[in-house]
Amino acid sequence: MATRAAPPTSIHVVKARVLVRPKVGILDPQGAAAERALGALGFDGVSEVRIGRLIELEVTDPATLPEMCERLLANPLIEDYEVVLGAS
Amino acid sequence: MKFGVISFPGSCDDVDAQLACARVADVVALWHADHDLQGVDAVVIPGGFSYGDYLRAGAIARFAPIMTEVIEFAHAGGHVIGICNGFQVCCEAGLLPGALLTNTSLRFVCRQVSLEVVNYDTPFTRSLEPGRPLSIPVKHTTGRYYAPEAQLDRLEADGQVVLRYRAGENPNGSLRDIAGVTNEGRNVFGLMPHPEHAVDPLTGSTDGLGLFASLSDSLGALVRGGR
Numbered sequence: 538m539a540t541r542a543a544p545p546t547s548i549h550v551v552k553a554r555v556l557v558r559p560k561v562g563i564l565d566p567q568g569a570a571a572e573r574a575l576g577a578l579g580f581d582g583v584s585e586v587r588i589g590r591l592i593e594l595e596v597t598d599p600a601t602l603p604e605m606c607e608r609l610l611a612n613p614l615i616e617d618y619e620v621v622l623g624a625s
Numbered sequence: 626m627k628f629g630v631i632s633f634p635g636s637c638d639d640v641d642a643q644l645a646c647a648r649v650a651d652v653v654a655l656w657h658a659d660h661d662l663q664g665v666d667a668v669v670i671p672g673g674f675s676y677g678d679y680l681r682a683g684a685i686a687r688f689a690p691i692m693t694e695v696i697e698f699a700h701a702g703g704h705v706i707g708i709c710n711g712f713q714v715c716c717e718a719g720l721l722p723g724a725l726l727t728n729t730s731l732r733f734v735c736r737q738v739s740l741e742v743v744n745y746d747t748p749f750t751r752s753l754e755p756g757r758p759l760s761i762p763v764k765h766t767t768g769r770y771y772a773p774e775a776q777l778d779r780l781e782a783d784g785q786v787v788l789r790y791r792a793g794e795n796p797n798g799s800l801r802d803i804a805g806v807t808n809e810g811r812n813v814f815g816l817m818p819h820p821e822h823a824v825d826p827l828t829g830s831t832d833g834l835g836l837f838a839s840l841s842d843s844l845g846a847l848v849r850g851g852r
Contacts, residue, residue: 615724
């Protein structure tokens with residue numbers, strides 16, 4: 538009886554989140570508008586509202602995430618990014 | 626002298642750009658998925674919403690197949706005009722300095738603006754009448770020109786700021802009222818206003834035509850000079 542080849546090992550996928558934010562010092566009119574709206578709703582003491590972007594993805598090689606961010610997911614001139622691994 | 630106008634999925638000003646170019650030179654349509662510039666002397670990246678403006682305006686179009694050739698062409702000194710979305714694509718591709726952010730008003734603006742030509746010593750502005758402002762429409766939501774302060778100082782010192790919104794005309798919060806810039810080599814020009822919509826008296830102004838004519842004159846002279 539022929540020996541069977543071992544089944545292919547399942548590719549390990551890692552969940553990740555990329556948080557993209559407007560860089561400090563760059564005017565964020567969306568954040569300012571949301572801040573004013575919160576004030577209008579009676580929520581006092583809200584400041585420094587900044588609106589960015591959340592990208593969820595699954596990757597087999599998390600080491601490639603910074604390059605993905607630099608080249609596409611964020612524009613490093615105007616945005617900072619943060620990679621969070623293992624997010625559920 | 627032959628212009629090529631790129632069409633991406635979501636471009637909407639490509640036909641107007643072709644019609645504007647055709648008034649001053651020959652023009653061919655270029656397709657985003659091709660790897661062929663068809664021997665054009667200048668490339669126009671037109672306005673619109675390439676790839677739906679997903680992620681960031683211009684961020685996906687910048688990696689379209691034809692952009693490989695456009696970037697090579699520009700690096701070799703070829704002339705490129707990026708209008709509105711085309712300006713955003715050029716910035717994302719690193720062909721022009723800076724970036725374009727959401728208008729301070731958060732609103733889509735669509736109106737005629739008055740522009741000051743800051744630098745006449747570019748192939749795109751050389752034939753314009755000195756000192757005469759241009760009346761050209763803008764229509765965008767993401768047109769606030771941004772670059773870090775030190776870079777803005779360098780752009781101004783090097784004459785890379787080509788167009789400015791005149792006092793009280795800035796429609797989007799652009800830093801230093803910047804409406805159009807070139808790269809260091811003066812062969813890539815990006816602007817938010819739409820010169821292709823200001824080429825016929827029917828629509829109120831023909832001031833946009835001067836920018837296409839200027840480039841055609843500049844390159845025509847080179848071609849006639851046996852480049």
